[in-house]
Amino acid sequence: MSLDNKIPQGPIDTKWTDYKDHINLVNPANKRNIDVIVVGTGLAGGSAAATLAELGYNVKAFCYQDSPRRAHSIAAQGGINAAKNYQGDGDSIYRLFYDTVKGGDYRAREANVHRLAEVSVNIIDQCVAQGVPLAREYGGLLDNRSFGGTQVSRTFYAKGQTGQQLLLGAYSAMNRQIGRGKIKMYNRHEMLDVVLVGGKARGIIARNLITGELERHSAHAVVIATGGYGNVFFLSTNAMGSNVTAAWKIHKKGAYFANPCYTQIHPTCIPVTGDHQSKLTLMSESLRNDGRIWVPAKLEDAQAIREGKKKPTDLAEADRDYYLERRYPSFGNLVPRDVASRAAKERCDAGFGVNATGEAVYLDFAAAIDRYGKEQARIHHLDENDAKLVYDLGQKVVENKYGNLFQMYYKIVDEDPYTTPMMIYPAVHYTMGGVWVDYNLMTTIEGCYCIGEANFSDHGANRLGASALMQGLADGYFVLPYTIGNYLADDIRTGKIPTDTPEFDEAEKNVKSLIDHLMSNNGSHSVDYFHKKLGKVMWNNVGMARNAKGLTEAMDEIAAIREDFYKNVKVSGTANSFNQELEKALRVADFLELGELFAKDALHREESCGGHFREEHQTAEGEAQRDDANFAYVAAWEYKGNPREAVLHKEDLVYENIKMVTRSYK
Amino acid sequence: MNLTLKIWRQKNAQDKGQMVDYKIGGIEPDMSFLEMLDVLNNELVEKGDEPVAFDHDCREGICGMCSLFINGEAHGPDRGITTCQLHMRKFKEGDTIYIEPWRAKAFPVIKDLVVDRSSFDRIQHAGGFISVNTSGNTQDANNIPVNKHDADRSFDAATCIGCGACVATCKNSSAMLFVSAKVSQFALLPQGRIEATERVLNMVEAMDNEGFGNCTNTGACEVECPKGISLENIARMNREYLSASIK
Numbered sequence: 001m002s003l004d005n006k007i008p009q010g011p012i013d014t015k016w017t018d019y020k021d022h023i024n025l026v027n028p029a030n031k032r033n034i035d036v037i038v039v040g041t042g043l044a045g046g047s048a049a050a051t052l053a054e055l056g057y058n059v060k061a062f063c064y065q066d067s068p069r070r071a072h073s074i075a076a077q078g079g080i081n082a083a084k085n086y087q088g089d090g091d092s093i094y095r096l097f098y099d100t101v102k103g104g105d106y107r108a109r110e111a112n113v114h115r116l117a118e119v120s121v122n123i124i125d126q127c128v129a130q131g132v133p134l135a136r137e138y139g140g141l142l143d144n145r146s147f148g149g150t151q152v153s154r155t156f157y158a159k160g161q162t163g164q165q166l167l168l169g170a171y172s173a174m175n176r177q178i179g180r181g182k183i184k185m186y187n188r189h190e191m192l193d194v195v196l197v198g199g200k201a202r203g204i205i206a207r208n209l210i211t212g213e214l215e216r217h218s219a220h221a222v223v224i225a226t227g228g229y230g231n232v233f234f235l236s237t238n239a240m241g242s243n244v245t246a247a248w249k250i251h252k253k254g255a256y257f258a259n260p261c262y263t264q265i266h267p268t269c270i271p272v273t274g275d276h277q278s279k280l281t282l283m284s285e286s287l288r289n290d291g292r293i294w295v296p297a298k299l300e301d302a303q304a305i306r307e308g309k310k311k312p313t314d315l316a317e318a319d320r321d322y323y324l325e326r327r328y329p330s331f332g333n334l335v336p337r338d339v340a341s342r343a344a345k346e347r348c349d350a351g352f353g354v355n356a357t358g359e360a361v362y363l364d365f366a367a368a369i370d371r372y373g374k375e376q377a378r379i380h381h382l383d384e385n386d387a388k389l390v391y392d393l394g395q396k397v398v399e400n401k402y403g404n405l406f407q408m409y410y411k412i413v414d415e416d417p418y419t420t421p422m423m424i425y426p427a428v429h430y431t432m433g434g435v436w437v438d439y440n441l442m443t444t445i446e447g448c449y450c451i452g453e454a455n456f457s458d459h460g461a462n463r464l465g466a467s468a469l470m471q472g473l474a475d476g477y478f479v480l481p482y483t484i485g486n487y488l489a490d491d492i493r494t495g496k497i498p499t500d501t502p503e504f505d506e507a508e509k510n511v512k513s514l515i516d517h518l519m520s521n522n523g524s525h526s527v528d529y530f531h532k533k534l535g536k537v538m539w540n541n542v543g544m545a546r547n548a549k550g551l552t553e554a555m556d557e558i559a560a561i562r563e564d565f566y567k568n569v570k571v572s573g574t575a576n577s578f579n580q581e582l583e584k585a586l587r588v589a590d591f592l593e594l595g596e597l598f599a600k601d602a603l604h605r606e607e608s609c610g611g612h613f614r615e616e617h618q619t620a621e622g623e624a625q626r627d628d629a630n631f632a633y634v635a636a637w638e639y640k641g642n643p644r645e646a647v648l649h650k651e652d653l654v655y656e657n658i659k660m661v662t663r664s665y666k
Numbered sequence: 667m668n669l670t671l672k673i674w675r676q677k678n679a680q681d682k683g684q685m686v687d688y689k690i691g692g693i694e695p696d697m698s699f700l701e702m703l704d705v706l707n708n709e710l711v712e713k714g715d716e717p718v719a720f721d722h723d724c725r726e727g728i729c730g731m732c733s734l735f736i737n738g739e740a741h742g743p744d745r746g747i748t749t750c751q752l753h754m755r756k757f758k759e760g761d762t763i764y765i766e767p768w769r770a771k772a773f774p775v776i777k778d779l780v781v782d783r784s785s786f787d788r789i790q791h792a793g794g795f796i797s798v799n800t801s802g803n804t805q806d807a808n809n810i811p812v813n814k815h816d817a818d819r820s821f822d823a824a825t826c827i828g829c830g831a832c833v834a835t836c837k838n839s840s841a842m843l844f845v846s847a848k849v850s851q852f853a854l855l856p857q858g859r860i861e862a863t864e865r866v867l868n869m870v871e872a873m874d875n876e877g878f879g880n881c882t883n884t885g886a887c888e889v890e891c892p893k894g895i896s897l898e899n900i901a902r903m904n905r906e907y908l909s910a911s912i913k
Contacts, residue, residue: 047800050800051800054799054800054801057853063725065729065731066721066731066782066783066784067783067786067828068723068783068785068787069730069733069790069828070723070729070730072723072724072729074724074728074729075724075728075729077727084752084807115730119802122804123802124807125802125804125805125806125807126798126801126802127807128807128810128857129796129798129804129805129807129849129857130795130796130798130800130857131795131796131852131857131858132819133817133818133821133824133851133855133856134807135817136811136812136813136814136817136818136820137814138814139811140811140812140813140814140817141808141811142807142808158821158824159821161728161825164728164825164827165821165824168824171790172790172794172795172796173795173800175790175791175794175795176789176795176797178787178791179791179792185787187787188782210776239723239724239725239729240722240723240724240725241723273696274694274696274697276694276696276697276701276704276705277701278698278700278701278704278725279725279726281725281726282726287868289738312739406843407746408727408751410724411727411744411747411753412698412750412751412753412848414753477800477802478802524705524712524713525712526708526711528704528708529708529713568783570711570712570714571711572710572711572714572715572716572717573716573717577677577777578719578776578777578780580680580717580719581711581717591679
């Protein structure tokens with residue numbers, strides 16, 4: 001199969017408009033006869049389900065949670081980008097497009113990113129109309145803040161809970177359609193396979209997580225919107241249930257999986273404390289607007305802090321190394337995530353880490369509290385030399401901006417971040433890789449679409465802050481509803497898809513036999529035991545820095561853990577009841593395959609770019625060294641029965657509108 | 667730490683259910699409450715027993731999936747947090763901890779500590795939205811300025827995570843705090859005003875139909891709410907309801 005990205009001809013800034021003007025439409029009477037399945041109800045899936053239902057299609061939406069309102073998009077903190085230029089600071093659609101392509105280290109698809117930047121403007125209008133309470137200024141207009149990797153203020157936000165508010169907006173749009181009966185919602189259901197009829201996606205096999213029953217659901221098209229696969233590392237900022245299963249199942253049925261090694265390690269997470277840890281908590285990147293990142297300048301101070309003999313506040317300004325400000329003077333603490341993460345690792349590897357494990361740096365708000373406090377004192381004609389007063393006023397400002405994050409930190413770490421700098425360390429966060437899709441967001445399976453974080457197209461090798469929410473909603477509200485119509489226009493005479501066919505029989509039989517195997521396997525270890533083992537291999541050998549030796553070893557180790565898993569996993573309970581161990585086992589089985597493909601992809605990509613850092617390819621200063629001559633392509637893998645045997649297909653990335661240059665934030 | 671856990675075990679919705687005792691050791695103060703349950707479950711699975719079912723997902727206090735009545739308090743003995751944010755440093759060596767599901771007629775038990783909160787969703791289907799199509803053809807977001815004070819209060823109401831602690835802790839199993847948070851979010855914004863009458867009438871009707879009790883102004887919901895949703899919202903909903911009823 002050739003990899004046709006179906007990018008429309010013409011200038012970049014009119015491609016999407018021209019495309020929309022010429023696609024096939026489905027008339028409203030015919031939409032009533034067409035069913036669409038949407039799997040996943042986060043920002044992408046929720047907004048898609050709502051919009052497709054509004055248009056008139058019959059939507060069946062599935063989520064594993066007890067309600068769509070709990071999808072993990074809800075945990076996104078910092079904000080959503082849009083090229084509104086309300087601040088008049090030079091923002092534009094082109095600049096958002098440019099920043100995204102550059103931030104992604106020139107590994108994203110130009111046409112998709114430009115479309116994203118174009119529709120970003122509508123997203124804000126849409127959400128405000130839905131009653132999403134985005135932050136306002138005193139004059140009643142929307143407020144903005146800046147985010148890592150950009151020099152303009154284009155990020156809209158709702159305190160540190162932007163994802164929550166946007167998700168509740170999409171959820172409310174879904175509620176309206178559920179109430180009208182246009183969306184049939186399947187909570188606590190998990191898709192375990194896709195069903196192809198005549199090469200087209202025509203349905204899914206889902207497990208009712210309460211009864212354990214396997215159900216057959218048919219449709220004219222299937223949309224996968226199940227988010228990222230960061231939990232392959234066991235520890236990540238993802239929700240515990242986030243998994244790769246739906247994306248992996250369609251991969252096994254013919255959808256190519258693109259750039260799996262592009263995983264974002266987010267720089268500002270609460271550090272790991274011990275082996276019991278089940279997940280990592282992110283502190284929004286927006287904190288880097290006001291927090292200064294540092295480690296002790298002297299090794300002996302770092303050691304004294306680790307041993308509890310000194311406190312960070314004991315160190316004079318001159319004894320601190322503000323390493324981001326030192327290395328990257330023009331962006332300072334606002335460098336993109338990949339750069340900030342690697343710089344933290346570099347300092348900790350060199351022995352300057354500040355917590356017991358030596359894997360933490362400080363994020364310090366003292367300067368911001370002082371600056372804001374003095375500003376407030378001047379505004380209110382108070383004494384700006386009164387240290388206590390200035391601190392109190394400044395603390396209040398910081399609390400207004402980030403209060404919930406500081407509270408979250410305090411509850412987890414048991415230290416007051418207003419008076420003692422936060423400790424942070426990079427953690428697995430977002431996966432830029434995912435299912436390969438063309439310009440229509442269709443996978444290499446006809447009629448099977450993939451949107452949001454689950455696809456690969458918009459962020460390249462690194463995602464800029466506040467762009468995930470933008471892509472999820474762009475795909476769901478404004479892109480897929482057009483492109484899927486173009487496909488469904490050919491299906492107006494197809495009629496209902498029956499589920500009592502050999503294709504459904506076969507798919508259900510396969511799912512059932514995997515479940516039977518796991519349930520009857522009388523092993524001795526829990527699912528978590530294997531998941532944690534996989535996670536350790538992934539973090540140690542496929543994590544923030546990778547090399548050929550480690551990756552080769554990882555592939556063998558993952559294959560061995562997989563084999564051990566099928567022999568020795570123990571799943572208690574029964575298949576036909578509510579069984580969380582079985583749910584986990586089915587998800588981990590897929591992670592154990594994805595992990596190997598992930599390492600294989602990282603091994604083949606002999607360059608460093610974005611979230612993929614190969615130790616063999618770095619500059620003398622330790623910066624990532626890209627190889628555009630040989631690697632300016634998307635690596636799309638075709639499943640061949642074993643992750644190791646996956647076949648590589650390349651989609652060349654052509655940059656007609658942005659010149660590829662070395663990223664510099666100095 | 668060594669602890670004794672007394673946990674509600676119930677096979678399914680039809681089963682009667684009972685408290686079962688478990689001894690557990692090796693618990694660190696840095697562990698979250700749910701991580702402590704992970705340790706217990708790992709031991710149970712490796713022994714061949716069924717692990718304790720409990721709801722959880724994001725484990726950072728925002729998805730609203732986790733629940734648990736711990737020593738008689740929704741989300742346990744701390745304020746302003748969910749169970750996933752509760753850490754074992756709040757307990758002492760040798761403690762006995764009672765762990766039960768949310769108990770309310772409108773939240774039937776599915777298994778062990780997992781309850782069905784879909785009644786909350788059905789209330790939202792009745793009116794938890796603004797009737798605007800997601801076409802992107804809406805007016806510019808800055809065309810209708812919103813008073814910052816109102817926007818902030820609307821946001822405060824909108825931060826409800828729908829966990830159900832308010833219902834679980836209320837002696838009447840009332841859902842007034844939850845429903846009023848949604849009513850208030852829209853009531854405070856110009857975008858939501860146009861259909862305020864239908865919204866409050868429909869949502870209150872749906873709430874009553876689901877079998878939630880009435881509010882008797884005890885205020886326990888506000889105390890136990892992990893997001894600090896204020897009783898003011900209930901007052902606002904009552905005003906909205908009254909004025910909608912006499913229209």
